[in-house]
Every structure is written in C-alpha cells, then in structure tokens.
Amino acid sequence: MQGFNEGFESVTVDKVCKHYGSLKALDNVDLKVEAGEFMSLLGPSGSGKTTLLSILGGFNRVSSGKILFGERDVTLMPPHKRDIGVVFQNYALFPHMTVLENVAFPLKARGEKAASARERSLRALATVELKGYEDRDISALSGGQRQRVALARAIVFEPKLILMDEPLSALDKQLRDIMQIELRALHKRLGATMVYVTHDQREALTMSDRIAVMKGGKLVQVDTPRRLHDYPNDDFVASFIGESTLVPLKRGSSDALMLGTTALRTNRPVPVGSDLFLAVQAEKLLLDTDAAGAEWNRLNGKVSDIVFQGESLKIFVELEGGQQISFRQSSHHEGNLRLPQVGAPLSLRLHPEDTIVVPKAA
Ligand code: ADP
Ligand code: MG
Numbered sequence: 593m594q595g596f597n598e599g600f601e602s603v604t605v606d607k608v609c610k611h612y613g614s615l616k617a618l619d620n621v622d623l624k625v626e627a628g629e630f631m632s633l634l635g636p637s638g639s640g641k642t643t644l645l646s647i648l649g650g651f652n653r654v655s656s657g658k659i660l661f662g663e664r665d666v667t668l669m670p671p672h673k674r675d676i677g678v679v680f681q682n683y684a685l686f687p688h689m690t691v692l693e694n695v696a697f698p699l700k701a702r703g704e705k706a707a708s709a710r711e712r713s714l715r716a717l718a719t720v721e722l723k724g725y726e727d728r729d730i731s732a733l734s735g736g737q738r739q740r741v742a743l744a745r746a747i748v749f750e751p752k753l754i755l756m757d758e759p760l761s762a763l764d765k766q767l768r769d770i771m772q773i774e775l776r777a778l779h780k781r782l783g784a785t786m787v788y789v790t791h792d793q794r795e796a797l798t799m800s801d802r803i804a805v806m807k808g809g810k811l812v813q814v815d816t817p818r819r820l821h822d823y824p825n826d827d828f829v830a831s832f833i834g835e836s837t838l839v840p841l842k843r844g845s846s847d848a849l850m851l852g853t854t855a856l857r858t859n860r861p862v863p864v865g866s867d868l869f870l871a872v873q874a875e876k877l878l879l880d881t882d883a884a885g886a887e888w889n890r891l892n893g894k895v896s897d898i899v900f901q902g903e904s905l906k907i908f909v910e911l912e913g914g915q916q917i918s919f920r921q922s923s924h925h926e927g928n929l930r931l932p933q934v935g936a937p938l939s940l941r942l943h944p945e946d947t948i949v950v951p952k953a954a
Contacts, residue, residue: 600627600785601661601752603648608657610643610809617643619809621657630779630786632796634832635806641789642757644806648787649755650674661753677746677754677784681761685730685741691717692726695744702749716748717741719778736767743775747782754782757789772798793833797821805829812953821873823860826953830871837917838869841949849949852913856889858947867952874906876946877919879930880939888941891917895932905931909938 603625610618618640625631633641646652648659650671659667666674685694692713699709717726720740730738739759746754760768760775776799779786790796796803797817804814805828813825824830827838843866844850849858851870862868872891880890893911904920911917919940921931932938 600783602627602629603753603785603787604658604660605644605648606658606660608644608647608659609655610640610647610652611655616809618647618654621809621811623804623811623814625785625787627662627785628783630776630788630799630801632788632790632800632803633806634790634793634796634803636791636832639806640809641791641806643809645755645757645787645789648753649676649678675749675751675753677749677751679742679746679754679756679759681758685738685745687730689730690726691722691728691730691733691741694730694741695726695748698745698749713744713748716744719747719781720744721774735763736771739763739771740774743778747778747784750782751784753785753787755787758791759788760795761790761792768795775799797833805832807953822948824871824948824950827869827871827950828953830869830948830950835874835918835920837872837874837915838950839872839911839915839917841868841870842866843868851889851891852911854890854892856947856949857887857944858949859944860948862949863951865951869950869952871948871950872917872942873946873948874919876942877917878941879921879932880941888943889947891940891942892937893917893940894937895934898931898934907932909940 605621605623608618608621609616621644633644635641643652647654650669654667658665692710695713695716696709699712714726717723720743722737722740722744725737730741733741760771763771772795788799800817802814802816803820805812805820807828813820813829820829821834824833830836831838839851842850844855848855849862849868856870891911893909895907896910896916897908899906902923904923906918906920908916908918
C-alpha cells in the first residue's frame with residue numbers, strides 16, 4: 593500500500609462513461625479533484641451523482657475511461673484496497689453493537705489490535721464531538737448522533753479520501769444546517785480530500801471548495817461557489833444555483849439586450865446567439881427608493897404577491913412584459929415601512945455588475 597500514506601490524494605476522473613443498457617448514466621466525464629479539496633457533485637435526481645461516487649469508491653465499474661488516485665490507476669481496484677472512508681445516505685450502522693464497536697469495526701477488519709483500535713476509535717469519536725458516548729447502544733442515539741458515529745467510522749482509519757452520498761438528507765433542517773458547518777470544520781481539521789454528493793445547492797455552496805454541477809450524466813460547470821453563483825455558464829446552472837428567475841431577452845437594434853421595451857446595461861460578458869436569459873437573483877434587486885445611481889437598470893412591474901417568511905418577505909413582481917420575478921425585503925422596521933402593497937406598481941433597480949445574461953443550455 594505504499595503511496596497511500598504520503599500526503600493526501602488527488603482524484604482524476606478521465607473520460608469516464610457508464611452505460612446501463614442504452615442509458616448513459618455518465619457521459620464522458622472529466623474531473624480533477626485536488627488533494628485536500630472539498631468537491632461537491634451537485635445536480636438533480638438522476639443526473640449521475642451516485643453513479644460517479646460509487647465508481648470512485650470501487651463499488652461500480654466504468655464502461656470506459658479511467659480513475660486515478662494521485663498518479664495511480666485504480667480503475668480496477670476493489671473498494672477495500674482503495675483506503676477510502678465512505679458515508680452513505682442510510683449510514684448502515686450495526687444496531688446490535690455499541691458506538692465504540694461500530695467505530696472500531698474498520699480497524700478490526702484491517703486486523704488492528706484491540707488496544708490500539710480502541711484508542712484510535714476514541715480519538716475519532718472525540719473528533720466528531722461524541723466523547724463519552726462510546727458505550728451507548730446505537731438505538732439510544734438521535735439521528736444527528738448516529739450520523740456522527742457514521743462519520744467517525746469513516747474517518748477512524750485516517751483515509752486520504754472520503755466519499756459521502758447525501759449523508760445529511762435524513763436529518764431535519766435545523767440539524768442539517770448544524771452538520772453542514774461541522775462537516776466543513778471537520779474537513780479543515782482532517783485535510784482529507786472529500787467528494788460529497790448533494791442535490792441541495794445551498795448545502796453545496798456552504799461546504800465546498802468547488803462544485804461540479806451535473807445534468808444528464810454530464811458535468812456542465814465546475815467552479816467555486818462564488819463563481820458558479822456569479823458566473824453561471826447557462827440557464828440550467830443559473831436556475832439551479834441561488835434564488836433566481838430566468839427572464840427571456842431579445843436582441844434589439846445594434847445588439848442591445850431588450851427586456852420588453854427596456855434596453856439593459858450590463859458590465860459582464862454577453863454570450864453570443866439570440867436565445868438569452870436575464871438571470872435575476874432575488875438578493876440583487878433594490879427597491880427604487882433605495883439609493884441607486886442613474887446607470888442602474890430599472891425593471892418596472894406591479895406587486896403580485898407578498899409572502900412573509902420570518903426573517904424576510906418574498907415579494908413577487910409581475911414585470912410589464914408579464915414575466916414573474918421576486919425579490920426579498922428584510923423583515924425589519926424600515927423594511928416593513930417601505931413595503932409596497934399587492935397590486936401597486938413598483939420599480940426595481942438592478943446594477944449592471946449584477947445583470948447576468950446566460951444562454952440556453954445546449
Ligand atoms: P443521482 O445520484 O444523481 O440521482 P444516479 O447516479 O443514481 O443519479 O442515476 C443516474 C441514472 O442512472 C438514472 O437515470 C438512474 O435511473 C440510472 N441508474 C442508476 N443505477 C442504475 C442501475 N443499477 N441500473 C440501471 N440504471 C441505473
Ligand atoms: Mg443519488
């Protein structure tokens with residue numbers, strides 16, 4: 593096993609295809625995950641995330657292409673030789689074993705002596721903040737605690753690569769939010785390379801160094817959270833990331849970008865072609881009464897609905913051309929005072945730096 597214990601592993605996915613009969617679950621996927629990086633695979637259900645992750649784990653075979661860990665070709669290597677930690681959605685703990693026995697299991701399976709297995713397991717439990725829980729039964733733990741036991745079991749043998757497939761999806765929202773921050777911190781502590789599958793864009797934005805967006809077995813964009821959010825490649829990525837609405841644009845005379853009868857200003861690159869959309873992100877819109885210079889775009893419409901969501905109000909606006917967009921107003925005293933009425937005309941401002949124009953996905 594030389595090589596595996598020298599620093600962390602980069603992962604290279606090289607022209608990988610996976611067919612199930614006539615279905616292309618993975619279609620020529622190329623991806624490089626840097627050593628120590630937190631990479632999320634993000635996409636809707638059926639886009640090929642689990643297929644790719646299980647190929648990285650060795651639980652599934654490629655139809656063609658290669659997988660490298662560092663410089664080593666592991667395409668045909670069985671899972672137990674890959675030295676990876678794995679956490680799945682249903683994290684399959686052994687219900688008849690204690691917390692400690694569960695965590696020590698991978699070490700015992702590797703033939704480690706009882707005393708050192710115990711010591712390393714206790715250290716792993718401390719890492720996931722379950723110190724003192726070692727003698728409990730699995731059945732006596734909450735969902736979040738079980739999740740952490742599964743994590744401890746995945747990290748106990750100090751793998752260089754950790755794979756996770758929607759590990760938080762069974763938890764309620766509050767616990768999920770906490771675990772996202774914990775997983776982020778755990779990754780910083782361990783420094784291991786992580787590949788994390790999720791269909792939840794907010795989760796991916798919260799935790800990842802980079803995100804690989806998948807659609808129909810293809811990678812459509814691989815970027816940092818901020819780049820994905822601010823520079824989506826097409827309407828699919830734009831609609832999937834953040835809280836945005838896509839409004840069709842037309843090309844006017846001398847290539848002007850027309851939203852209805854309004855010519856839009858943008859300081860951003862404008863794609864070629866004519867099938868274009870304005871990606872309107874809710875947080876980028878200001879009420880006309882907010883300070884905004886003359887260079888800002890003005891979007892006119894009327895309020896069609898106002899939804900109270902606690903920390904903020906979501907305000908739906910029907911633009912003059914009939915398209916529906918929305919923006920948010922913070923739910924504080926000032927914000928409430930400036931709240932428009934349903935049915936009232938209003939004008940929203942959008943800065944040219946925030947005027948994101950995307951082409952239709954291929
Ligand atoms: P995701 O994890 O993004 O939801 P999957 O990787 O599970 O997507 O599935 C990708 C596609 O491959 C889907 O269309 C799915 O139905 C299909 N698929 C996955 N596993 C199998 C299998 N064992 N046999 C046949 N089709 C499969
Ligand atoms: Mg899946």
